[in-house]
Amino acid sequence: MGDVVSETEAETATRVIAGRYRLVSVIGHGSMGTVWRAYDEFLHRPVAVKEVRLPPGMPQGQADEVRERTLREARAIGVLSHPNVVTLHDIAHENGDPYVVMELVPGSSLAHLLRTHGPLDTTQAAAIADAVAAALQAAHQAGITHRDVKPANVLIATDGRIKLADFGIARNISENTLTKTGITLGSPAYIAPEVASGGEVTNNADLWSLGATLFATIEGHAPYDPEGDVIATLLEVVNGDVPQPTETGPMAKIVSGLMVKDPTSRMTLAEVRRRMYGLLPEPGTSPFTLEDITEAEKSFIPSPKQPEPEPVTDAVAQPEPEAGSTGPSLADDPGPLPFTPSSSSYPLLDEEPPPVRVRRGVPRPLVYAAAVVLFFAAAGGGFAAARYAGGKPLLPTKPTLIEQPVVQPPPSTPAGAFVVRTGDAATLRGATGGTFSIKVPPGWEMFVEERQPKNLPVSTRVHYVSPDGKYELTVERFPDFYPTRKINQFKDAVQGTWPKDAFVASDPLILSSGNKLESGQYWKYNTVDAGSLRRTTYSNLLPMTDTDLWVVSLTVPTVEEDTGKGALFDQIAPSFVLTP
Template sequence: MASASEETRVVAGRYRLRSVLGSGSMGTVWSAYDEFLHRPVAVKEILLPPGVTAGQADELRERTLREARAIAVLSHPNVITLHDVARQDGEPFVVMELLPSHSLAELIREHGPLSVQQAAAVGDAVAAALGAAHNAGITHRDVKPGNVLVADDGRIKLTDFGIARNVSDASMTRTGMTLGSPAYIAPEVASGKAVTPAADLWGLGATLFCAVEGHPPYDADGDPLETIGKVVKGEVPRPSPGPLAPLIAALMAKEPRDRMPLRQVRRQLYPILAKAPRVLFGPEMFAAAGSTREDASDTREISASPVVNETAEASGELAADPGPLPFAPSAATDALAAAPGPLPFGPPSPAKPGGTLSPAPGPLPFGPPPGRRTSVTVALVAVSIVLFLAAAFGGFVAARVIGAQPVAPPSRSDTSGPAAPQPTVFERRTGEASSVKGAENGTFTVDVPAEWTRFTSSQAGDDLPLSTLVQFVSADGSQMLAVNHFPQYYPGNDLDDYVKALERSRSGGEFRLVYQAKLAEQEGLTLMYRTIDRAPSGSVSRTTYAKVYRQSTSLWVVSVTVPTEQEETAKAALYDRILPTFSTSGS
C-alpha cells in the first residue's frame, strides 16, 4: 500500500493516487480516484531510467504520447479504455480504465492450465480486441498472458499497448530493438524484420499455448538472448493433442503470411463457446489468486478497483461498500411519480370548475375566440408579423455586436478563398550514428522540419551488416527522414548488395524500384522506390527517395519516405530541400 504522503498526491489537480498496482523499469501503474468525475481509474506514471540524457528523456515522453494516441482510437469491450493524458510538472500520466481483475498469467500460475472452454473464451476475446486494433491501424506487439485481464464477472480485456505502433509508423519498426517478451515474441520481430499485424497472431497463439499447457512455448526464465535465438532458429513447439491444438499451430506458423486470420480464429472457436457453461471463471479462482496478489511480480496485473463514497471522499479513505450510484434516485426523496403528468411543452388543457379536466379539448388557444370581427383579427395578425420581423432583426444586430462583427454584410472583397498554408519551418539538427562497434565519424547535421521527432536505434537483418538508424518523423507519422550508417561496410559489400537487400526485405510485390541512377560526383546511387504495408484495414503505399553513397569504409543512406499520393510535392518540398543540407563529420 502507498504511504500517507503518496495517498495525498494528486496529478493534474484531479487524479488522487491511492496505491501501486504494479511497477517496472519503465513506469508505475497506480490505483487512483478521479475527483472530478468521481470514479476509480488506473494512472500510468512514466519513470525515467537513471542516467538517461535529456534527448532520451524527450523520446521516452514522446513514446508515451504515441502510446496514448494508439489506445485512444480504440473503443471495444475487450480493450482497456483510455480516459485521459494528464501532465504534472511536465511529465505525462496516462489515465485508463481500472478493471477489477487478475491477469491470465496469474490465474495460470495459481491454478495451472485452463480448460478448453476457458482457453476458447480467452482466445475469442483477445482475437476480437486485436481485430479492433488492426482495423484502427495498430499492432500491439506484446500479446501475452500478462497483458490479458480476466474479471470475476467474466469480462476479458487486452491491455498494455505500451509498445504499440500505428501502421503509419511502420518505417520505424525495422530495427534490432527487442520489443515484447522473448517467450511470446514473433520470430520476424525477434530477428529485426518488418513488423506487421501478423506478429499479434503469433502472440495470440503463444498465449493460447500457455493457457492450455500451463507454461510458455519458450523458456521465459532463461537468458533472453538465448530465448530469442530459439524463437528465430529453433523448431516451433506444438501443444498437446486437443481441440485447440490445430488452431494454435495455425497461429504459430513461422512465416507471417501462413498464420490463421483473426476472423477464422473466431469462427473455429464459436462451436466450443456455444457449448460452454455461462460461468467459466468461478469465484474460487479469484479468491486463490487474491491471496498472493501482494507477492505477484507481474508488473501489469491490475487489482480490484477502489470504491469511494461521500464519507470516504472527504477523509481520503476507501469505502468498504460503494453505496448507491451517484446518479441513482433515492427511494425516500426522489421516487418516481405514479403518472408523469402533462408534458411540459404541451398546450394546457382547459379545466372545468373545481379543477377537473374537461371531456373535450375546446377551441385551440391560438384561434380567434367566437364573435371577434374579422377586421380586428387581420389587424392583430399584421401587428404580430411586424413585431416578429423587428425581433428577428434586433436579434441579428445583437449577435453581430456581441461577436464584435460589423452589422453590414461583408463586401465582395471579403469573400476570398482559404488562406495559403504556412511554409514548413526547418531547423538545423545534429544526429549521432556512431553507436555500432565503437564506430567513429558518425555525427551528422541536417535541416529537418522543426516539429519532427528524432528516434535512434540499431538495425540488423536482410543480410546486411549491423547499422545505426536515426529517424526524424512527422507528428502524424506519415513522413520521415531516415539516416542509416553502415560502418565497415566496405570492402566486404558493395552498392548492389544494399539494393538487393532492399528487394529481399519485401516480398510478394510489396517493393518496386522505380528508378536507379549513379552519382556523378562520388561512388553512390540515387533511388526511388515504392513499398506497400498491408493491414486488415487496407494497404498503405509509400514512396522513398534515397541517396546511397560510400564514404571511406562506411555506407551512408539518406532517405525521405512519404505516402505515395504525396510523392510529387514531397520530392521538391522535402527531399530536394533536405538532402543538400546533410553533412557528416567525415565529409
C-alpha cells in the same frame, strides 16, 4: 504486469497527481514503472495510473528514453477506440514525469487466472483468442504493432469483457525501437523468432505472440521457460523446434497455425476469428464465472484499507418525497463541478424559484390547442417583422437557383515552411562522421535508433515524424557498407523483409551524386502490411563517402503519394548534406 506488492506499500498512497488523480493502492510494478489504482476526483470514477519509476543513478539520456516509452504507450492506444483495447483517459504531468491515466479494468489478468485455475477450456480459450485477435486487427489497421502480446497483458473483467493492455513498447510509424536502453522488445517466452534474432519487427510478430499466448491458455504454461536464462531462451526460440500443444482440437490447430517461424506463413487474424465462430459462448454470456475472476483478482489487485475517497461537498438539503408518492426518488446530488460558474453568467443558485401556479378546471385539449395556435402566431409574426425590418416583401418571391461555389477541403499533407534540422548518425561503437543537416517540416519529432538489418552492416537511423504519425522521414547511415557491397544488396535486403505480394518496387533512377564505386539511385516502393495499411516510400540511396551508404527516405500513405512526393520529398531530399 509485475509482482504484487504488500498491503503496507499500498497504504502509503496519499499523492494526488496533477491536482486530480488520487493514488489509492498499487496494482503491480515492473521494470518500467508502477501501476496504481487511483481515483479521478473530477469525474468521480476509479482509474489506473501508470507511473514511471527510474532506477537510482540512471543517466539522464536513458531516463528520457524511459519516459518516452511511457508516452509511446499513450500515443499507441490514444489512436485506438476498440472494446477490446484498454481505453486511454489522459496524460498527466507531475514534476516533469508523465503519468498515463487509463481505464481501470476490475478483474484479473489471464496470467493470474492461469496460475489460479490452470488451463482454460475450449470456450474460454476461444473467447480470449477472438478478443485479442480483434484488438490486434484494430491496432494493425491503425499502423501499430503491439510487440508484447502475452497472458499478463490480457485482462479479463468481472463482467466478462476481455481487453488487451500495455502498449508500452508498441510501435507505429512514428516510433523507434529504443534498443539503446537495453529494453527487451517483448517477453522472451512469447517473442517471435525474427525479433529474437534482431530482424525487422512487423505485424506478423504479433501473430506469433498471439499463438504463444493461446499455447499458454490451453496448456497452462508458456511455450518456453519464462524464468530461464534470457539468452538461452532466445536461442531456443530462434534455433529450436517450435513447441506443439499436447491438447488436440481446434484451438491446438490455431496455435500451430500462428507459431510458424516463417512470418509470412502464419495464420491471419481474420482466419483466427473465422475459426472462432463455432466455439464462442452464446451472445450476451461470458465463459468466465464471477467467482473465478474475483478469486484470481484477490491475488492480483490488493484491496485498499480505506474506501474510495469521497469528494468534500457542502451539505445540500434533499427534497422530501410527497406524501403517498409511489414514483422513483431523485438520484443523490453528484457533487460540485470541477469549476465554479461565473455569477455574472448564471443566477444565484440559492435563490428560491417562484412557485408554479396551475389553473384548475381548463380542459387539457383546449390548453394544447391554444399553445399550438400561439406558437404559429408568434412564429408568423416574428417572420413578418424580420422581413419588414430588412426591407423585404412579406410574401416570398419566386425561388431562384443559385450556384454555390465548391469548397475544396484543405490538404492533409503537412505542407508549409521547412526548418533546417541537424542530426547525428554516429553508432554506439563510436563510428564518427555521421553529422548532417536536412530541411524538415516544423513540429516533426526526432527519434534515433541503431539497427542490425539482416545481411547488412549495423546502421544508425534518424527518424523525423509528423505529429499525426502519418509521415516519416528517415536518414539512415551504413558506416561499413563499402567497398564490399553494392546498392542492389541494400534493396534486396529491404524487399526481403516483406512478403512477395506486399511489396512492389519501381525501376530506379540514377542520380548524379555518388562515390568512385557507384552512383546514387532514386528508388520508390509500395508496401502493404498485415493490417492492409498501404504506404509508399521514396528513397535517395547516396554513396556519400568511400565507406558510407546514406539512405534518405520519406514514407507516406499511398492515397497521398503524389502530394507527398511533390510537397515533401522533392523539397526535403535535395537539402540533405553532411556537416563537419
